[in-house]
Ligand code: 5GP
């Protein structure tokens with residue numbers, strides 16, 4: 238269920254420190270080490286899944302849970318009204334660099350009308 242060489246598995250297991258904002262039985266959420274906007278949080282399942290392409294039917298509840306954790310964090314961090322994005326990179330063209338599923342929660346500054 239976890240990969241000994243995976244940095245996000247190590248963060249989820251507290252073997253590597255992070256600025257933790259949320260933890261429950263399914264996920265951890267912590268500040269991105271290189272924030273691209275004032276609020277930049279990573280929501281990460283405790284189970285090792287390589288990315289969106291590694292998801293199966295058994296992960297449907299997990300993904301719904303991640304969306305609701307993102308909603309709660311956005312409210313707690315004060316960006317629910319100003320607006321926010323939840324973004325997932327999948328594969329090389331999308332720029333995925335860590336191959337453990339994670340949702341970026343981005344907010345706290347206008348991000349413009351363009352997606353890329
Ligand atoms: P992606 O794979 O979606 O492109 O992004 C991976 C994200 O993980 C990047 O935004 C990067 O800054 C972040 N990241 C990589 N290593 C660490 C780490 O050790 N700690 C934290 N907090 N963030 C990390």
Ligand code: ZN
Pocket residue numbers: 239240243244245246247284285286336337
């Ligand atoms: Zn992992």
